[in-house]
Amino acid sequence: MTTNSKTEQLTQAGQQIEHDSFAIVDSEVGSHTYQQDQWQIVRRMIHATADFEFNGLTEFSDNAVEVGVRAILAGAPIVADVEMICVGLSQPRLAHFGIKPHQFISDSDVIEAARKVNSTRAVQAMCKANQQGLLDGGIVAVGNAPTALLEVLRMIREENLKPALIVGMPVGFVSAAESKDLLSTLKNTPWIITRGRKGGSTLVVAALHALLSLAESQQKSG
Structure with missing residues (x-):
């Protein structure tokens, strides 16, 4: 049993x-075939969905978990494609690390920009996040909109x-797939993915909660 206190359920039951x-x-x-820290993430994803197919569908780039934990310990912002991720994340757990989640998909200026250029709100929301300096060094969390992920990939490729x-x-x-x-x-940007059509905000929240738990464990041991 873990001795974490900040990233656990709030009651003993x-x-x-x-x-x-x-x-x-x-x-x-x-x-x-997952490493121990990777399994903490996959197990929580299975727990959140009761779907054992994520044992195998979930993949990690080299050092993705280590980098993610380090980013959390540094208080890196989390930028989500949809509000559901921000709502699903535990605010007390985020606050422990000084992390604020962001999403802009329903902002009026994002909607107007998407209409103007015949794009998606998800694309324009990521553009807004980038304009605010939240993506460089931040954690990008995409559970719903492939166009948000594709826009971030374009920025990595074209805008460094x-x-x-x-x-x-x-x-x-x-x-999606x-x-x-x-x-x-990608070789120089760490990532965690689910292969194929399956995914969703619930999985992203589970993965981030697992990273928060791993970060607290490292914090306590350090």
């Missing part, structure tokens, strides 16, 4: 249920953008 759930996942998952980490898990049928395949080709 809640903590016990979560730990029991993790134990069930461990007992039923069968074999996997350097996010600390991209959690790229858009769900759906149009460009393809955007993640493209992300997986």
